[in-house]
Amino acid sequence: MKRQRNRGRAMLAALAAMCATVVVLPGQAYAAGPPAYSFDPDAKNVQGAQLNAEASVLQPGAVYRSSIEPGEKLYYRVKLDSLTDAYVSAVAVPKSGGSVAYGDGITVSIRTLNDSRCSSNQTTFGSGETPRPIAAYAHRTIGKGTSTTCKDAGPYDVLVERESKPTSSPEAWNLELRFVEEPALKSGGPTETTAPKDWPSATPAPLDVEAQKRTGGSSYYDATSLKTGEWIDEIAPGQTRFYRVPVDWGQQIYASAVLSNTTTDTTEFIGNALTLSLDNPAQGHITDTSLSYAGKSATTALKPLPPVAYRNRYDYSSQVSTLRFAGWYYLSVTLSPKVAESYGKDPIALTMSVQVNNEAGESPYDGDPGIFAVTEKDKELAQSGDSAPKAAKSATMQVVAAGALGTGTVLVLGLGAWTLLARRRAAAAGGPGPVHQQPPPFGGPPQQGW
Template sequence: MKRQRNRGRAMLAAFAAVCAVVGLPGQAYAAGPPAYAFDPDAKRVQGAERNAEASVLQPGAVYRSSIEPGQKLYYRVKLDSTTDSYVSAVAVPKSDGSVAYGDGITVSIRDLNDSRCSSNRNTFGSGETPRPIAAYAYRTIGKGTSTTCREAGTYDVLVERESEDESSPEAWDLELRFVQEPGLRSGGPTETSAPKDWPSSTPAPPDAEAQKRTGGTSYYDATSLETGEWVDAIAPGQTRFYRVPVDWGQQIYASAALSNSPGDSSEFIGSALTLSLDNPAQGHVVDTSLSYSGKSATTALKPLPPVEYRNRYDFSSQVGAMRFAGWYYLSVTLSPKVAESYGKDPIALTMTVQVKNDAGASPYEGDPGIFAVTEKDKELAQSGDSAPKAAKSATMQVVAAGALGTGAVLVLGLGGWTLLARRRAAAAAAGGPGGPGGPVPGHQQPPYGGPPQQGW
């Protein structure tokens, strides 16, 4: 019995340890969230100033690096002759630093003759507010692709930082991703021209009561949203992240409204809030901003085309970025300048999101990976869970199932011992084998009169 008790206690201790790891309710957390939650699976990698010394990035992997003002850093990828590939870089400056209008990053993919396959640049813009910004480059096989970028082999990924002299000199963190697009199925999209027209008027607000959702701190822990109005709060200098599943043929609309600020101040702040949209490969699509003078103000993203494979053939980078289905990321940043006139307290923020049209079929053959909207994605958008929260919930289900199984084994073991003990007592009372003065056949009698020891 003593050994059974010890075993039960050990099982409970193990369960408690697992609960501590996955963060059950009631567990203590570190005070305050980080400024930017990097993917915990990101591997550390150092950019090289000489391309021959560059580290090779692996498909599907996430990396962490950093870049100094004016630096040009190389990384490398191995590409075949048939797969469309994308490399994104998220630049994360210090939140208490300063940036200028034209500060930003440029990402390009180049062959070993330094011929550029593609290049994209993103800047902090008129808000001049330190915030995470993303840009991506790609090597695609198809219309408009340079013949020098069609061959299989080694390609350079070049990340360049631009910073004015008056900007903060600290290094920016980088989060790098390398993803590859699945191949098209037989009979897939054959059109090689982008659509010319799409609905461009802003739809009426959703007919639903606004609900509370707290945004995340990065792409990794972005809060999931579906069509609706979502109430949050944002403090000066803070960036909130959300994500919305947008399937093939669907069109996304998004706006952000900043509440009025109590008090007598009416100081005008230009580009006080920035709303930005990035695609599933974390390529920048578009952004917009609003000015603030203590009264409620709103801004909306310009209407974008429905998600279609052939959008990639458009000359506009904004249209071209709407080229695949999956999670689209919304980020909202409130300028730290707001604190100077309206205080440091958070201001109420309302996000309005609408996804229009029925979902179409995927053009890919096989597993589409991140370039799809699954039933699970729709459930997450409905519940508001982030990716790590959903993973934690799945872990808890496994832990709960394991705990139930352990409990069942423990109960069965105790039941079996009780049955054996009763049989022994009955035999002893009858005076037969195993009765007074005689051992139970096949069992060793313990010296302390405890349960039979065979099998323990």
């Protein structure tokens, strides 16, 4: 019984600690500048190698942290079988206070040990020249269009290259690396090996809904979940907000961003003041768009994209081929630090509009689809707005609370059993019962004087 009591106290203490929150008053969140990128706390540190023979091996399903200097070409390694499609992504995170030039960015490729390239993708910061987290991925796929030299089982090199102009900040960029494998297909499907040519390409009508408050995250790891709707947030100069939207097979995603006006008298024009970007569930970059700002309300929207389909991968356009699987699609919004020079450092109101159209189709995979699916839990998170870590914390709190409640019930039942037993003993002895006795310490004898 003593062990049960100690366990109950420990669980209640853990619950109290997890329930503790830090209250941030308006304006305090940006006192020290925009929050830093939130790396996955489970990410393992790994060192990129300049020689492929010294490359560290990445494990499927794992997340890694690394870094890359200007002009560096770093090797990592994966071990692949002859049946599975594989994806390796790199998120480059420059310092928010630094500078980048047009054309700066990262390139990720997967190569054989003979240096034959299986695939390669590059993502740059664009003409806005704003330092922000950017993602690129490479894949080794077995299907149509894949070189025969990339279909064999064995080790493959992952090469991450950084392009930086001499005028850019020389500091190292942090890297977040992910290696995921795509599930096997069901027997007999899908069999089409050409990308769809006809799909709804018109911009949908604006939503007729009331906008709701929802605060974006600071990385892919803690991105805030969204569903179809209008979402009000705020963004500070130099800050990047992250959101994620569940998009199932056959569904189309549309997104736009509106930057509010300010109350200042300044009307200075800032080109590419805000960038809206979209990435797929494997952190493969799909597309981005930007808006200019002069102190008045301004908007930008992603161009219409095709419905999510397995056969999209056979298209030569990356804006189509990256929409190849269901799951969480990531939206990120970055406000240029140049905005602070004319309009101050305070955050500006931001409205995100998201639409996910069409009924969900059937998964083509055999067995567990992993991250390439939209589950009922995902839909619940999109409804509530929880991020992945917030949802995990909530689930842990429920387990702890249930455990503490269960332990408390055991303690009450134990005390009730002791009282009943004491009364029976007193009745058998002809005594007055335990009303003048104090409940014992657990495991100890009754005490007088209660």
